[in-house]
Amino acid sequence: MQYKTPERRCTGCGNTIPKKDLLRVVREPDGTISVDSTGKKSGRGAYICNKKECFLKAQKTKRLENSLKCSISPEVYQNLQSRIQEEESHE
Numbered sequence: 001m002q003y004k005t006p007e008r009r010c011t012g013c014g015n016t017i018p019k020k021d022l023l024r025v026v027r028e029p030d031g032t033i034s035v036d037s038t039g040k041k042s043g044r045g046a047y048i049c050n051k052k053e054c055f056l057k058a059q060k061t062k063r064l065e066n067s068l069k070c071s072i073s074p075e076v077y078q079n080l081q082s083r084i085q086e087e088e089s090h091e
């Protein structure tokens, strides 16, 4: 049985990555921007690798704002960034 992993494009690096490895950032109908950990929130979504590097890139290039079609305040960015878990730990 063949199973095709769904893939999405990262807003930061632009690579196509299996959806399970990406964070979904969603702008909910009420305008709240949050990380959708369930993948089931309704609203306009954007995908980013679970990496600070990609997140910062998406922020800097405003590609995240473009994808969500709204402006994002520094506070919201900070809040989103705190949800990113780096898989490799550097001590």
Ligand SMILES: [Zn+2]
Residues within 6 Å of the ligand: 010, 011, 012, 013, 014, 015, 048, 049, 054
């Ligand atoms: Zn990426």
